[in-house]
Amino acid sequence: MMNRITFDGIKEKSFKSISKHINENIKKNNSKFNILIEKFNYDKNPNGGLLENVPITIKDNIFYKNHIASCASNILKNYRAPYSAYVVEKLLGEGAFIVGRTNMDEFAMGSSTEYSIYGPTKNPIDPKFVAGGSSGGAAASIITGIASIALGSDTGGSIRQPAAFCGAVGYKPTYGVFSRRGLVAFSSSLDQIGIIGNNVGDIAKSAAVMNGKDPHDLSSYLDRELKHLAEYDFDSYEGERKIIGVIHDFSDTPISKEIENSYKKLISELNKMNYEVVSIFPPFLEYSLPLYHILANAEAASNLSRYDGLKYGLSNNEGNYFERVKKARTEGFGREVKRRILAGTLITSEGYDIDLYKKAQKLRVLLKKNYDVLFSTVNFVLMPTTPTSPFKLGEKINDPIAMYNNDAFTTIANIIGSCAISLPLGTTSGGLPIGFQLMAAPKEDAELLKFSYKLMKDLG
Amino acid sequence: MKKLRIDKKLLDKMCDLAKLDHDPGEEESLLKDFGEIMAMIETISNVDFPMKDERMIFHQVINQFSSTKKYECDSEQIIEKFPHKRDDQLLSPPVSGNNDE
Known part of the structure; x- marks a missing residue:
């Protein structure tokens, strides 16, 4: 099952042999773990290039022209993308090919891929456990050897958390590194397309291809340092001495003992290897979750108001306009999406405590300033990716707060718009993967990737 | 802070x-x-950080004709103190000393 596909020697292999390998892995794993929602009829990409023969999967909320992009929701069940996402065009332009679309939590709202109309994706290491979410299908497609690179989206940890739960590498870039054109909007100020892969080198090469200034997304920008990683020799990276900020006090965070111990063991390893490690208190970490949910839900309520059963997807002909819209939305959205829309509607309603939303916006600015100061002192912040190891299927599905707590360490990077990467940190005593997260200042993506490569090499 | 009761x-x-x-x-x-x-x-x-009066933030203006003079007042006071007015209408500042307006 674990015969993964890395970039090593992939150009020299025949497309036929890669395709055969993928098909065997799909046959062996897909029905067992529910990874791909749809396998595409792919062929060798005639465009040669940096990513020749590289198989990729795309999350069900990323557009690939004329293919369904349903966001794992009833409301968009048969919706076909009218154009390809900017990043998809970039990857196809360099010779990659798309194997299929992967399972996810509906509209990327969730941490276990259980809120999908297609059913949950199971953890490929142990199918009794969740694969994480919302990009659970993407992470599982890497581990099961269905793709070399999986595109996902990360609004509050949806790339990094499933990567950690499945034992993969998950990279959430700085806001704007990848154009969001062709990504279905959940929370526009927090959403970013990200990459899950087998190793840092593969991810860096793909990121170099995907980055660019897209005239259709004014928040996107060209990162020349990142572009250089396309041909970069990572083994040559020495780098000046980097300072890593670590947390010693988890009293305000709901972290499991097992994760805390693994994290502390990692810190002592780093000390032994002469890395420069300093103790920090990440500012307002304990408030990042409520802050995230105010911003994300308010934006989600607004973004998802476009699904009225008239312009997109699910529609009906019953009753007047209002009745039709209400019926389409009621039947089209799942329970978690409805919960978040209702919360977002309340937060932005006249009559509700308006100070809360204003306070959240101010806190976001304050947080950003605090992290700017922090990143002028340390180069990276090292945290566990998740507060717990993978949990059992169904364990948290009826407890939204317990589900949200999975994002305790990941939302902060989205709130301040910085880059972060989840790297594998071995397994629990039960053999389930766990991960740790490195976060860097905004626009330090190239340095983060180079350093992560070195760190993984040093950690063996 | 006012909190709403979540009920039916x-x-x-x-x-x-x-x-x-x-x-x-x-x-x-x-x-x-x-x-x-x-x-x-x-x-x-519960986050403890100063929340300034909104009016002070949004209506803090600097007098363009005297950079040292700063108004901190609400919108009505701004209108009252606006340097160029005619019949209660605010006028754009003169671009030269010869401009009657």
């Missing part, structure tokens, strides 16, 4: 605004979840 009336109002219906059988659990989510969200009201 509020839930129905939000559903109406969000153009959603809910299954009567699910009402109780939806109310419970909704209440818990809002309680979690409202913990940010």
